[in-house]
Amino acid sequence: MSNYRKPASGSSSQPVSVGQVAPEDATAVAVAGGSLQEVSLRTYRLSHSYLLLLFLPTHGPAVDRLSDSGSDLFDEFHAVSADMVKELHDQHKTYVVGVVDASVDQVQRWMDTPASRGGLQELPFPVICDGAGRFSCHFAGVWNAKAELLHRAHVILDDKGVVRQLTINDAMVSRSVGELYRQLTAFRFTDEHGEVCPADWNSGDAGLAPDPEASRAYFREKYPTEAAESGDNK
Numbered sequence: 423m424s425n426y427r428k429p430a431s432g433s434s435s436q437p438v439s440v441g442q443v444a445p446e447d448a449t450a451v452a453v454a455g456g457s458l459q460e461v462s463l464r465t466y467r468l469s470h471s472y473l474l475l476l477f478l479p480t481h482g483p484a485v486d487r488l489s490d491s492g493s494d495l496f497d498e499f500h501a502v503s504a505d506m507v508k509e510l511h512d513q514h515k516t517y518v519v520g521v522v523d524a525s526v527d528q529v530q531r532w533m534d535t536p537a538s539r540g541g542l543q544e545l546p547f548p549v550i551c552d553g554a555g556r557f558s559c560h561f562a563g564v565w566n567a568k569a570e571l572l573h574r575a576h577v578i579l580d581d582k583g584v585v586r587q588l589t590i591n592d593a594m595v596s597r598s599v600g601e602l603y604r605q606l607t608a609f610r611f612t613d614e615h616g617e618v619c620p621a622d623w624n625s626g627d628a629g630l631a632p633d634p635e636a637s638r639a640y641f642r643e644k645y646p647t648e649a650a651e652s653g654d655n656k
Contacts, residue, residue: 438560443583450557452519453529454548459552460558461519467583470515474606475501477575478563480522484593500537501599504546510603514610515581520549521558523572528553563590578606580613 448465535541555565578587617629
């Protein structure tokens with residue numbers, strides 16, 4: 423059994439952070455496959471699914487600097503391949519949704535534009551159009567109200583709607599898709615097995631049982647040389 427404590431409930435008027443329940447009434451319009459759809463956090467919670475929200479700023483000084491350097495605005499979105507989206511859904515019951523600080527019309531234009539020309543055509547997950555920050559403001563620190571733009575961030579919600587991960591980067595530093603995958607599978611693992619995922623844990627690795635003797639056995643196996651030298655190899 424997991425030792426995870428019952429989370430505090432969030433509200434629609436107060437941003438939530440790690441350990442709090444995201445508000446079920448958080449909804450937004452998204453573009454998916456060229457059509458519009460409503461995204462509701464309540465829907466994912468009722469289906470007992472995990473949700474990865476990828477927040478991406480599309481304007482502002484840092485984004486302009488990246489554009490001037492020749493960087494693709496949507497590199498991080500394109501790095502999340504159709505195969506990865508399918509694996510997360512089929513094996514880990516996890517959905518991926520992008521969020522940008524742009525209007526519906528602008529996102530639709532990007533969705534109609536091939537990736538080779540800087541667009542989002544054939545993106546394998548929906549993208550929320552959040553130009554006013556009404557959806558993003560539910561998550562602490564993600565929406566910059568003064569500048570009216572997003573921070574580069576990602577949020578992982580579990581199957582109960584609890585915020586398990588909330589990471590915010592400066593817009594100049596992109597994220598690692600491999601690390602996103604590792605975090606998602608780690609939360610899934612610890613929820614299933616009630617074990618801790620130690621540093622550098624990856625999918626397929628053993629977990630760390632939350633008791634002293636099991637911990638000693640884990641570290642003896644991971645560091646056999648040091649265990650032998652200290653006499654703690656039995």
